[in-house]
Amino acid sequence: MMHLDTGKTYRLRICNVGISTSLNFRIASHKLTVVETEGSHTKQNSYENLDIHVGQCYSVLVTCNQPSADYYMVASTRFTTPVLNGIGVVHYSNSGTKVSGPLPPGPTVEIGYSLNQFRTITWNLTANAARPNPQGSFHYGMINVTETAVLEGASTAINGKQRYAVNSISYVNPDTPLKLADYFNIGGVFSMNFPRNPSGGSAFLGVFVLNTVYRGFLELVFQNDENIVQSWHIDGYTAFIVGANGGKWTSASRKEYNLLDAVARSTLQVYPQSWTAVLMELDNVGMWNLRSQIWERQYLGEQLYFKVPNPDGSFRNEADIPPNALRCGRAIGH
Template structure:
C-alpha cells in the first residue's frame, strides 16, 4: 500500500471543501424537508370595519380584513390554530393547496366537521411539492361573501431556480365583487334578490369614490420590477385587470410557471390566481389600477362596480388623472378565449412538477375515465337550485370523509350513482360521490348553460387545461382542438357562456375531494359533488390517518357503536373504553345555514382506514 502524505495546506483545503460540502448538504436537506410554521387565528364578525359606507358585518382574522398572509416555502408544514369567535360554525379551506395524501385538512363540508362557536381547531398541512399564488377563505354558510379570505404564497426552495429575476418587491392583490348587505341576509335567500354592487381591492373601495373609506395603493420606484399576485376572491363576477400605461408580464398561475407573455389586461375568473411582473418604466406619477366585471348586465352605469386603486411612484406629486384605462369588451368571448388559449406551461422552468411523474406532455396518456358535466339551474320544490347533470348536491350532516372512514359511507352518500356522462331527464337532489381510479387519468369536460362565465375547482389536484370551445363538445375535439403538449396546470378553470372546457387530471392523491363551482351562489345552491380516490393499500404513507384532534359531528353515537380499531403510541388498542373523548358540546345551527354539519361535535380517537365495502 502506498501512502501519500499531504502537507498542512492541502489538508486544510480538503477539510475546507469537506466543510462546505457538509454545509451545502445540510442546507439542501433543510430546503427539502421544510420548516414548521405556527399561526394563531381568531376569526370574528366585526361591525367596525366597513369597506364602504354600509352598516354590514365583516369577517376578520386577528382583527384585519383581508386576513393575514400565509407566506410559506415548498414543503413547509403549516400549523394554524383557528379560534372561532363568531356566533356560527366555521371551516377554512386552502384554495389550490393539494393537501397531498391528507384530505382530512381540506376544510370543506365533505371532509371536516365545522369548528363550533367558542372553540378552536388546529389545521396541520404541508405545502408538498408546490409553489405559487393561492388564497384561503371560509367554506361554509355563505361566509366567503362576508370576508375571512387572505393570500397564500408558496415560495420556491433555494435550490430551485425561478424563471425570472427576483423582483424588487411582491404585492398581494385580492379583488372581488362585494355585497353591500350582511352575508347572513344574503344567505337567507341563497343570494336570490341580492346583487354585488361593489368591487373591492384588498378589502377597500374604489379610489375617489365618496362612499369608500379607503382605497388600495402600492408604492414603486422608477426602473424597478414588481411581482403582483392577483386573486379573484369574489362571489360571482369574472374580472379584467389592468394598470394605466403599464404592461404586465404573465409568469405564474396557481402553481404553474407559464410561458411569459406580455399583456395589456388580464382576465381573472372567480377562484383564480395569477402572478404578473410590472416594471415601473413610466414618468414618476400616480397611475390607476383597474378591475372591471365581465359578462355582467348592469342595469345602469355603476361606478362602484369598478375597482380602482393607485400605483404610486416614490416621491411623485402628480395625482392619477385622465380617464380610466379601457379594457376589452366585457362580452367579447373571442378575446377571452384567445387569451386563455395563449396561457401555457413554461417547459424551461425548474419547479414543482404537476404530478409525481413530472409529466408535462399528456399526448400519450391513457384515459381511465371521462366525465361530461353540465352546469345548469332549475326549480326543485319551486325554489331555484344549481345542478350538475340535473343533480343538485345535498350536504349531509355527517361529513363524507368521516362516513367513508368509520361507517363505510352507509346511509350518508350514494357511491357511483351519479350520471357522469349526461344529464338526468329531471332535476333531483342527493348526496352523490363518484369513484376516481387511483393513479388513473381522468378527463373532465365542463359544459356551461349559463349566459355568464362559470369557473370550476377540484381540491387535491391540478387540472391540465387541454381545451376550450363553444357549442357542444364531441370526442373529436381531442384530435382537433386539444393542446396536449404544454397545457398549463391549475386548480380552477373557467367555462365560457354556452361553451365547454376540457381538462385532464392524474388521480394520484387518495382522499375525498370536492369538485365545485367557484361561483358562490352556484356552490351554495348545489353545484358540487365529491370524487373519492381510493387506494386499497393501508400504508399511512399512501394516505394519512385521521389526525389526533379529529372532530366528529352529527352521528358520533352511530360511529362509536361500531367495533373500531385504534392505534396510540404505536400500540393497538381494541377497547374503545380505553379512550377518553372530549366533552360533547351541543350546538344549534340556523335553519337556513348551508354545509353546517348540524348536530353535536366531539373530538374522539381515530383508527386506521378500512376498505369501503360495495
C-alpha cells in the same frame, strides 16, 4: 395608492376573491407579464389587461418604465351591465403629476377576447423553481385516458325553490361527513353512482359520489349551456386545462386539445355556451370536493365529491384517521 420606484420591476399577486363576478385588471400605460398562476410557472407573455375569473390568482411582473407620473390601476367587472370599476393609483416615487384623464379602457364584452387570452396562458416547460424536475418533464399528453366524465352545471328549480345542479343532481350536505361515512363503511349516507354524463332529466336532491380508480388518468369535461361564465374548483388536485371552445363537447373535440404545454391549475372557467376540458392523474387518495366557485351556486347544490380509493389500505397512500378526529352524525360510537 401603490408607491413604486422608477426603473424597478415588481411582482404583483392578483386574486379574484369575489363570490360571483369575473374581473379585468389593468394599469394605464403598463404591460402585465404573467409568470405564474396557482403554482404553475407560465410562459412570460405580456398583456395590456388580464381577465381573472372567480377564485383565480395570477402573478404578474410590472416594470416602471414610463414617465414619472401617477397612473390609474383598475379592476372592472366582466360581462356585466353596468360595468363596475374598482380604482387605485400607481404612484411613481418621484412623480409630481397627479393622476388625471379617463380610465384605461377595458377589453370588449365579447367572450372571444377572453377565450383567446385564456388559450395563450400556457406552461413554461423549462421552469425548475422549487421542484426536482422541470415542469415539462411530465408528459401528460402521452398518457392514455382511463376514464371520462362530462359535467354540466345548471340553474334549476326543485319543489318551487331555486337550486343548482350537476348532471341533474343538486347536492345536499348529509348528516355525516362523507369521509367518515366512507372510512367506517356507514351505509345510507351517499351513493357511489354519480352519472358520468348529463342526463337531461329533471333535477333532484341527492348525495352522489363520482367513483374513480387510483392511478387512473381522468378526463373531465365541463359543459356550460348557460349564458354566464362558470368557475369551478377541484380540491386535492391540479388539472391540465387542455381545451376550451364554444358549443357542445364531443369526442371530436379532443383534436383541439393542447397536449404539450397546457397550464396545470385547480380553478378553471367555462365560458357561456361552451366547454372546458381538463386531464388529471388520480394519484391523491381521498374524498375530494369539486364545486362551483360562485358562492350562490355552490351553496344551492352545484358541487359533488369524487373518491380516489386507497387500493390496499396502505398508510403509504393515505394517513390513518387522527385519534382526535370528531366523530359526528352516524359516525358517533365508531
